[in-house]
Amino acid sequence: NNDEAVGYLADRLNRLGVEDSLMKAGARAGDGVAIGAEDNAVVFDWEPTVSAGAEMLGRRGEDHRLEEPRPAAQRRRDREAERDDAEKEYDEFDPF
Numbered sequence: 531n532n533d534e535a536v537g538y539l540a541d542r543l544n545r546l547g548v549e550d551s552l553m554k555a556g557a558r559a560g561d562g563v564a565i566g567a568e569d570n571a572v573v574f575d576w577e578p579t580v581s582a583g584a585e586m587l588g589r590r591g592e593d594h595r596l597e598e599p600r601p602a603a604q605r606r607r608d609r610e611a612e613r614d615d616a617e618k619e620y621d622e623f624d625p626f
Contacts, residue, residue: 533592533593533596536593536596537592537593540579540593544579549578549579552576552578553578559576559577559578560575560576560577560601560602561575561576561602562574562575562576562601562602562605562606563575563576563602573602573603573606574600574602574603575598575600575601575602575603577598
């Protein structure tokens with residue numbers, strides 16, 4: 531929720547070559563990316579840093595990419611809701 535911290539992290543990951551690796555792997559803007567172990571991963575929709583041409587300017591700590599809808603986050607919430615519904619149905623099932 532801290533825009534400046536997110537921007538800082540994005541800059542550091544870019545310097546480590548994460549963006550280049552994602553591009554080489556075929557990632558596109560908006561693709562879901564997970565960092566960390568699957569059960570505790572940080573998931574976000576990847577938006578590549580603009581490296582040439584016109585850049586979006588904003589105040590320090592602002593990142594216009596954070597204002598865009600996050601389809602991967604919504605997909606994750608949808609999957610979790612489906613799993614919760616299935617677990618509830620399983621728990622309520624009584625064959626006798």
